[in-house]
Amino acid sequence: MSGDHGGPSAPLAARVRHLEGLLEQRGLVDPQELDRALEAFLARSSPANGAALVARAWVDEGFRARLLADANAALPELALSMGGGLQEQRLRVVENTEDSHNVIVCTLCSCYPIALLGPSPTWYKSEAYRSRVVRDPRGVLREFGFEPGPAVQIHVWDASAESRYMVLPRRPAGTGDLDEQALAARVTRNGLIGVAPV
Amino acid sequence: MADRFSAGDRVRTIRADPPHHTRLPRYARGATGTVVERQGRHPLPDRRARCLPAEPEPVYAVAFAARELFGEGDHTVTVDLWESYLRPAEREPGR
Numbered sequence: 086m087s088g089d090h091g092g093p094s095a096p097l098a099a100r101v102r103h104l105e106g107l108l109e110q111r112g113l114v115d116p117q118e119l120d121r122a123l124e125a126f127l128a129r130s131s132p133a134n135g136a137a138l139v140a141r142a143w144v145d146e147g148f149r150a151r152l153l154a155d156a157n158a159a160l161p162e163l164a165l166s167m168g169g170g171l172q173e174q175r176l177r178v179v180e181n182t183e184d185s186h187n188v189i190v191c192t193l194c195s196c197y198p199i200a201l202l203g204p205s206p207t208w209y210k211s212e213a214y215r216s217r218v219v220r221d222p223r224g225v226l227r228e229f230g231f232e233p234g235p236a237v238q239i240h241v242w243d244a245s246a247e248s249r250y251m252v253l254p255r256r257p258a259g260t261g262d263l264d265e266q267a268l269a270a271r272v273t274r275n276g277l278i279g280v281a282p283v
Numbered sequence: 284m285a286d287r288f289s290a291g292d293r294v295r296t297i298r299a300d301p302p303h304h305t306r307l308p309r310y311a312r313g314a315t316g317t318v319v320e321r322q323g324r325h326p327l328p329d330r331r332a333r334c335l336p337a338e339p340e341p342v343y344a345v346a347f348a349a350r351e352l353f354g355e356g357d358h359t360v361t362v363d364l365w366e367s368y369l370r371p372a373e374r375e376p377g378r
Contacts, residue, residue, distance in 0.1 A: 096349055175322060177344075192308050219310060219360050229367050239358035246342050246363030247325045 126169040134165050135201040135251055136272035137171045139267045143256045151176050161269040169200050180253040188279035189250045190218045198249035202277055229280045286341040287366055292318045295372040304332035307368045315372045316347035321359055328363050340367045
């Protein structure tokens with residue numbers, strides 16, 4: 086496993102700054118271009134995006150099926166995308182059911198669907214979470230205050246390559262009269278990672 | 284070149300311990316699992332990280348039983364793996 090990602094990587098940050106400086110000096114990038122791109126990306130990136138997808142999937146069976154079959158193709162229906170980086174990233178949405186529960190991790194670094202969930206929480210990048218959740222997911226979930234029943238099969242997804250993952254949580258009981266917006270407000274970031282129910 | 288594996292195939296990961304960057308997690312080395320789906324084609328990071336030529340190759344989601352990886356546990360762990368990390372595995376009796 087690679088090192089702890091809890092703190093900034095000073096040598097790497099210095100190299101990036103140096104490279105940025107050279108690119109600007111040689112007129113290859115506008116000094117403000119990178120900042121603008123980054124700010125625009127982060128302004129669009131929020132767990133509210135993931136929550137909106139989940140709420141739509143809960144009220145629209147057709148959308149739910151399209152989201153699970155090909156998430157990238159379904160995202161534009163809510164004016165969302167996995168673009169923003171060098172290339173559009175593949176998104177895979179995994180659905181919780183009565184008898185199966187999904188949890189997302191990146192054991193090698195901290196891969197995460199930033200466009201849909203915003204910047205990842207610090208614990209997601211911690212060595213403790215990354216190393217333990219693949220081995221003992223029930224133990225880790227218990228520390229988040231969540232204990233799926235013994236009959237529930239736990240599926241851990243290690244997103245350490247080119248795909249990004251998001252959990253489609255189960256719709257909470259007693260929410261039949263809520264509209265899409267009210268449902269979205271119920272969806273938490275932890276629910277989208279799979280360390281909590283919704 | 285056609286993708287070597289498809290969903291449902293049993294595969295075994297290589298047991299390499301390379302002295303360079305790799306995206307084959309240590310806990311998933313030398314383990315047998317089942318291909319869940321193909322995920323497209325991407326250059327092998329082991330080569331790209333060393334600035335070597337790397338043609339895009341298939342990446343697969345491969346599901347492993349926790350017991351296969353850790354000797355215990357009743358969950359599954361699905362790992363995204365490049366084709367270079369995988370070899371065909373015989374279907375084990377009783378599985």
